[in-house]
Amino acid sequence: MSAASHSYLQAGRGIGSWLLTTDHKRIGILYAVAIATFFLLGGILAMLVRTELAAPGETIIGPDQYNQIFTLHGVVMVFLVIIPAIPGILGNFVLPIQIGAKDVAFPRLNLASWYIFMAGALMAVCGWILVGRVDTGWTFYTPYSSGASNAVLWLTSAVFVAGFASIFTGLNFIVTVHKMRAPGMTWSRLPLFVWAVYATAIVQVLATPVIGITMVLLFLEKLLQIGIFDPALGGDPVLFQHFFWFYSHPAVYIMILPAMGIISDLMGTFSRQQVSGYTFIALSSVAIAFLGFLVWGHHMFVAGQSALSSIIFSMLTFLIGIPTGIKVFNWVATMYRGSVWLRTPMLYALMFLFLFTIGGLTGIMVGVLAVDVHLHDTYFVVAHFHYVMMGGALIGLIGGMHYWWPKITGRLYNETAGRIAAILVFVGFNLTFFTQFILGSQGMPRRYHDYASFMASYPEAAMLNMASTAGSYILAVGLVMILVYCLHSLLRGRKAPPNPWGACTLEWTHTGPVPDAHNFHETPLVTRGPYDFHIADDVFGTADKDL
Amino acid sequence: MNNQETLWLPEAASTVAGSVDALFYFILWVSTVLFVGVIGAMILFAWRYRRKSPQDRPVPVRENKLVEASWIIIPCILVAIVFVWGFRVFLELGVAPPNSYEINVRARTWSWLFEYPNGAASTELHVPVNRPVKLKMSSEDVTHSFFVPAFRVKQDVLQGRYTYAWFEATRQDTFQVFCAEYCGSAHSLMVTSVVVQSQDAFEAWLADNVLDESLTPAERGERLYTQQGCFACHSLDGTETTGPSFQGLAGSVRTFTDGTSTEADANYLRTSIVNPAEKIVAGFEPLMPGQYATTLSAEEVDALVAFIEEQ
Numbered sequence: 001m002s003a004a005s006h007s008y009l010q011a012g013r014g015i016g017s018w019l020l021t022t023d024h025k026r027i028g029i030l031y032a033v034a035i036a037t038f039f040l041l042g043g044i045l046a047m048l049v050r051t052e053l054a055a056p057g058e059t060i061i062g063p064d065q066y067n068q069i070f071t072l073h074g075v076v077m078v079f080l081v082i083i084p085a086i087p088g089i090l091g092n093f094v095l096p097i098q099i100g101a102k103d104v105a106f107p108r109l110n111l112a113s114w115y116i117f118m119a120g121a122l123m124a125v126c127g128w129i130l131v132g133r134v135d136t137g138w139t140f141y142t143p144y145s146s147g148a149s150n151a152v153l154w155l156t157s158a159v160f161v162a163g164f165a166s167i168f169t170g171l172n173f174i175v176t177v178h179k180m181r182a183p184g185m186t187w188s189r190l191p192l193f194v195w196a197v198y199a200t201a202i203v204q205v206l207a208t209p210v211i212g213i214t215m216v217l218l219f220l221e222k223l224l225q226i227g228i229f230d231p232a233l234g235g236d237p238v239l240f241q242h243f244f245w246f247y248s249h250p251a252v253y254i255m256i257l258p259a260m261g262i263i264s265d266l267m268g269t270f271s272r273q274q275v276s277g278y279t280f281i282a283l284s285s286v287a288i289a290f291l292g293f294l295v296w297g298h299h300m301f302v303a304g305q306s307a308l309s310s311i312i313f314s315m316l317t318f319l320i321g322i323p324t325g326i327k328v329f330n331w332v333a334t335m336y337r338g339s340v341w342l343r344t345p346m347l348y349a350l351m352f353l354f355l356f357t358i359g360g361l362t363g364i365m366v367g368v369l370a371v372d373v374h375l376h377d378t379y380f381v382v383a384h385f386h387y388v389m390m391g392g393a394l395i396g397l398i399g400g401m402h403y404w405w406p407k408i409t410g411r412l413y414n415e416t417a418g419r420i421a422a423i424l425v426f427v428g429f430n431l432t433f434f435t436q437f438i439l440g441s442q443g444m445p446r447r448y449h450d451y452a453s454f455m456a457s458y459p460e461a462a463m464l465n466m467a468s469t470a471g472s473y474i475l476a477v478g479l480v481m482i483l484v485y486c487l488h489s490l491l492r493g494r495k496a497p498p499n500p501w502g503a504c505t506l507e508w509t510h511t512g513p514v515p516d517a518h519n520f521h522e523t524p525l526v527t528r529g530p531y532d533f534h535i536a537d538d539v540f541g542t543a544d545k546d547l
Numbered sequence: 548m549n550n551q552e553t554l555w556l557p558e559a560a561s562t563v564a565g566s567v568d569a570l571f572y573f574i575l576w577v578s579t580v581l582f583v584g585v586i587g588a589m590i591l592f593a594w595r596y597r598r599k600s601p602q603d604r605p606v607p608v609r610e611n612k613l614v615e616a617s618w619i620i621i622p623c624i625l626v627a628i629v630f631v632w633g634f635r636v637f638l639e640l641g642v643a644p645p646n647s648y649e650i651n652v653r654a655r656t657w658s659w660l661f662e663y664p665n666g667a668a669s670t671e672l673h674v675p676v677n678r679p680v681k682l683k684m685s686s687e688d689v690t691h692s693f694f695v696p697a698f699r700v701k702q703d704v705l706q707g708r709y710t711y712a713w714f715e716a717t718r719q720d721t722f723q724v725f726c727a728e729y730c731g732s733a734h735s736l737m738v739t740s741v742v743v744q745s746q747d748a749f750e751a752w753l754a755d756n757v758l759d760e761s762l763t764p765a766e767r768g769e770r771l772y773t774q775q776g777c778f779a780c781h782s783l784d785g786t787e788t789t790g791p792s793f794q795g796l797a798g799s800v801r802t803f804t805d806g807t808s809t810e811a812d813a814n815y816l817r818t819s820i821v822n823p824a825e826k827i828v829a830g831f832e833p834l835m836p837g838q839y840a841t842t843l844s845a846e847e848v849d850a851l852v853a854f855i856e857e858q
Contacts, residue, residue: 063732144689231707274607303703304710318626329618335592339603361578370636374699377727441555443696445727448735457723
């Protein structure tokens with residue numbers, strides 16, 4: 001194959017060929033550039049938060065600035081990074097090739113999704129900078145947000161707009177998976193990444209309208225003084241929390257399910273073994289997607305909802321915990337009698353297992369009614385969701401980016417640098433967030449600008465917070481290092497072979513080093529499952545030999 | 548029961564803290580065992596089955612039904628245990644003993660106000676030791692949350708609605724109260740203390756802290772009953788005129804024109820004052836004016852509720 005001449009990267013030149021492209025691969029890269037920028041912004045905000053908390057009292061910023069910064073950190077990381085990242089970047093780039101399609105079902109809608117996402121994102125960031133620095137927290141709880149300045153409406157409108165990008169992407173993927181699979185690509189031969197992104201798409205389409213409606217209601221209340229959430233106007237203050245979590249809990253699965261899909265692919269490829277419990281993992285993604293709609297009340301055990309509701313929500317929460325746990329067991333079992341190759345993507349997969357297991361087990365802890373009463377709204381919860389959202393979703397994304405990087409760019413990155421950065425990220429992450437479990441169970445409330453009062457009863461808080469801040473710096477060094485060697489790889493990296501990992505799925509076996517503009521020369525005929533290495537003679541000997 | 552601070556949990560100073568802590572440590576240890584098992588297996592497999600050559604071609608592993616069944620059934624049993632256990636302790640945390648000493652809690656940005664049955668009021672919470680204390684809480688503005696780590700008690704405090712928390716302190720000491728729900732600029736300074744005293748010391752403190760001009764909430768409510776003209780429609784002797792009598796009203800079961808019924812608790816009484824048209828008791832007309840939501844202050848509504856509760 002004279003791949004270089006047909007490469008999608010060479011298919012057009014100039015900025016217009018990128019901004020007006022309908023190629024799913026190029027749109028994936030547009031998302032990658034945008035989301036990497038927002039991740040950098042959210043990360044800088046996180047460093048400001050951690051630096052302020054390095055010592056009690058005011059360290060570098062005052063309480064109002066602190067509140068504004070953690071609000072923007074949450075909004076950026078949740079709505080502009082974690083929710084769109086994996087479907088937007090890797091879903092777009094990989095999913096159509098993995099099922100043997102030339103593109104997604106609606107390529108123009110796909111491009112429109114990116115523009116809508118960018119409109120929402122710029123509204124959020126520019127609104128916060130130019131219109132007013134909102135300090136409500138990313139949760140926008142009423143009645144606090146009812147009394148906040150109207151700048152909060154900019155931010156909620158931004159969330160409303162960005163939501164449509166998510167809905168359109170989900171719709172696109174559902175239709176693509178149903179209608180565009182290559183001959184022989186049966187449902188039981190779909191890579192588990194496709195199953196996960198498909199399940200995610202269902203949640204995106206069904207849940208996202210609820211946050212949109214909630215933001216419109218908030219808008220109407222503030223502008224027209226219609227009492228919905230604000231008790232001063234006759235509204236119900238807890239109703240907002242119900243609406244908000246009715247979206248935002250399923251959104252947790254929008255964030256974590258695609259990462260689980262990446263981990264399944266990585267465990268199979270780098271163990272060169274069939275993924276244990278394929279059917280279970282595939283269907284449990286869909287089951288989790290539906291069950292995820294029924295557990296929102298576990299965010300509200302002490303919010304004033306009825307005790308009966310709390311009890312039912314707690315029970316359903318455990319119901320969703322079981323399939324998640326079984327997935328972890330299956331991933332570990334995939335390595336059994338395999339051929340485990342510890343390249344950088346696999347290091348991230350193992351890191352995911354480590355961090356996500358902690359995140360999941362502490363999720364059981366906060367799902368238990370009586371224990372959550374003590375832990376709710378403390379740093380224990382902060383640590384728990386960072387272990388799931390960053391240790392799970394973002395580590396999954398970073399692992400996936402390292403896995404598909406040669407296919408996306410046609411270049412290899414420096415493996416040694418990759419491993420060192422992975423270790424820095426692992427050490428820094430655990431130092432940052434494990435300390436917060438202890439701070440939280442000792443009673444330190446979250447969203448605290450100053451913990452001097454808490455130190456009166458728990459003097460160790462100073463040392464633990466300092467350690468957490470130090471950890472965040474190590475984590476930042478690791479992440480910056482990834483950025484540096486990826487840029488180096490783009491400019492100077494060694495050319496990648498078509499299938500450097502010896503993987504079995506179509507994007508590796510049926511395309512050149514970089515896919516063509518239309519992915520395949522001819523439509524692939526699929527004759528085996530995604531992890532059937534034992535009958536895949538063609539993938540042996542293709543792997544990169546210069547370890 | 549170990550009351551001292553441990554690595555994970557602060558000192559325990561209430562009757563329920565021991566139950567919460569036992570459950571916390573049970574989950575912690577089971578989680579640790581599971582975690583070590585999972586990560587241990589992961590490290591073992593990654594080493595034992597590490598790649599030897601690029602030509603490695605592992606044989607597919609047949610699924611082992613027994614292993615798969617065990618990793619489905621064992622987690623189910625474990626979560627069933629922690630759910631039922633958590634549920635029982637949750638009921639313990641949620642239901643105040645009937646003889647509880649009741650204190651009104653008023654939260655506002657960014658301070659707490661505690662009002663005692665004899666009319667005393669303070670910004671630090673004083674409670675007697677070894678006696679159940681029930682807090683009837685409401686907020687004057689945004690949502691706050693009453694949190695005493697040493698008691699393992701937390702409850703959000705809302706505007707326009709009462710929420711409740713209770714505890715029985717087991718030790719005479721001073722403990723910290725935090726606001727756990729983000730409420731703006733001085734959220735992290737919305738801190739006070741709960742002072743646990745002997746019954747005698749507590750009563751002496753109460754007597755010293757009655758404000759000269761202050762009346763009990765119920766006494767203030769009685770005055771409002773006259774001032775606001777409630778007596779025109781609501782008797783105190785059981786006579787039903789334009790509106791229901793207050794005699795025996797609190798705690799009785801009310802049946803409404805739409806056929807539903809509810810117990811007349813404090814929230815019902817409050818709603819009936821500030822939004823009288825919401826629920827009309829069967830046999831009456833919706834005649835009561837709706838102005839009281841704006842003309843009465845939150846304290847005045849509370850006082851009226853306290854007054855009606857005494858009839």
